[in-house]
Amino acid sequence: MNVEEYEQVKILLEESFFKDEPLGSSSGEDIQKCNEELNDNFHRSMIEQEPSIVDSFAAEAFKAKDNIWGKIVTVQIKALREGNVYERYGVSKVLLSNMTTVVPSMRGKGLGTRLAAALMEIGRNKGFEVMIAFCTSFYSARQKRAMGMECIYSLAYAEYKDEKASSDEEFQKINGEEQFVLEDIKQGLSIVAVDATNSEQRIVGCTIAGAQHDGYLLELLKESSDDAEHSSWRNMLALFNKASTEANLHERYGVNQLLITDMTAVDASMRGRGIGARLTSALIELGRAKGFEVMVGFCTSFYSLRQKKALGMECIYEVAFADFLDANGDVVFKPPAPHTHFHLLAMRL
Incomplete structure (x- = not known):
C-alpha cells in the first residue's frame, strides 16, 4: 500500500470499519470527525x-x-x-x-x-x-x-x-485516527486487496499495519488532546496502551520492534470470502521478509479474534469492556454481543 491509495482506503475504512468496529460504533461519536491538532514539528x-x-x-x-x-x-x-x-x-x-x-x-x-x-x-x-x-x-x-x-x-x-x-482538501486538518493510519501506511507495511475482476481495480479490503517501538502508544497518548471532542480516539489509545503495557510485549519477546496489525477492513459486499484471513496471511509473510520477529494484533471484535486465532496467533492478554473504566468509574465502551472483550494476540514470525 502507498499513500497515493489512501483516499480509497479512507473510504473503505469509513464504510467498512468505523461503522461496525465495536469500539468506534459503541462510543456514540463519529471517529472520523474527531479532529485533533496536527503536531508537525515542521x-x-x-x-x-x-x-x-x-x-x-x-x-x-x-x-x-x-x-x-x-x-x-x-x-x-x-x-x-x-x-x-x-x-x-x-x-x-x-x-x-x-x-x-x-x-x-x-x-x-x-x-x-x-x-x-x-x-x-x-x-x-x-x-x-x-x-x-x-x-x-x-x-x-x-x-x-x-x-x-x-x-x-x-x-x-x-x-x-x-x-x-x-x-485544497490536502490542507485540511485531519483527526488523530487518520494521522495514525497515514503514518502506518508510510512505513510500507500495510496491504490492500484489489478486485481483479473490476476494471477500476477497486480496493475491497485492507490491513493497516506498522512497526512500533516500546512506549510508542504512550507517546501518542501523551500527545493526544484530552478534550471531549477527541475523547473516543484518546480512550482507544488508553486501552491499547494498557494492554501493551500489562502484556509487557517487548520484554516478553525480547525485541525492540513489533509488527502491529492495527485494523483490518473488508468491503461489506466481499465478506465471507476469506479476504480478511488472506490479508493477515500476506502481512505475516511480509513481516518475515522485512525481518520482524513478532507480530501483534489488537482485536476489539469477536470475529477478528476468531480469525487471527485460526491463523496461529496466541491470545496473550484480554480485558472485558465492562472492566475498562474512565476516571469517573464509568464503562467506556459498550459494544453489543458477542464483542465482550478486548484481546491482544501475538505470534513469532
Whole structure:
C-alpha cells in the first residue's frame, strides 16, 4: 500500500470499519470527525526532506493561511509539487537549503557562498544524493547557479495569485485516527486487496499495519488532546496502551520492534470470502521478509479474534469492556454481543 491509495482506503475504512468496529460504533461519536491538532514539528524536520514533506508544508499553510508565512509556504508547496523533485532525480529524500542569511555588516565577503559550499559538503558526507534550494531572491538564485545548481522550476511573482490554502482538501486538518493510519501506511507495511475482476481495480479490503517501538502508544497518548471532542480516539489509545503495557510485549519477546496489525477492513459486499484471513496471511509473510520477529494484533471484535486465532496467533492478554473504566468509574465502551472483550494476540514470525 502507498499513500497515493489512501483516499480509497479512507473510504473503505469509513464504510467498512468505523461503522461496525465495536469500539468506534459503541462510543456514540463519529471517529472520523474527531479532529485533533496536527503536531508537525515542521522546523525540526526541515533538513531531511522526504516526499511527505509536501503534506507537512500543506498543514503549515492551512494553519497560517491568512498571514504572510502561510502565503510563502503555499508558494513553496507549488514549487515542490510542480518541480517533481523526487521522481526527477529518482531519490526518496533530498537535502533542502531552505534559507540563508548573512548580517548586513558582513555581506559582500562571500559568506553566503561559503555557507552553501559547507552545506553541500555536509550533504555528501551524510549520504544525500541531491540538494535543492528555494530562492526568493535574485541574488540567492545567482549565487546558487554560480555554484553549479540547476534551476528546475521558476514562477513569476506577477503570475502567482493569492490562493487560499483552504481550497485544497490536502490542507485540511485531519483527526488523530487518520494521522495514525497515514503514518502506518508510510512505513510500507500495510496491504490492500484489489478486485481483479473490476476494471477500476477497486480496493475491497485492507490491513493497516506498522512497526512500533516500546512506549510508542504512550507517546501518542501523551500527545493526544484530552478534550471531549477527541475523547473516543484518546480512550482507544488508553486501552491499547494498557494492554501493551500489562502484556509487557517487548520484554516478553525480547525485541525492540513489533509488527502491529492495527485494523483490518473488508468491503461489506466481499465478506465471507476469506479476504480478511488472506490479508493477515500476506502481512505475516511480509513481516518475515522485512525481518520482524513478532507480530501483534489488537482485536476489539469477536470475529477478528476468531480469525487471527485460526491463523496461529496466541491470545496473550484480554480485558472485558465492562472492566475498562474512565476516571469517573464509568464503562467506556459498550459494544453489543458477542464483542465482550478486548484481546491482544501475538505470534513469532
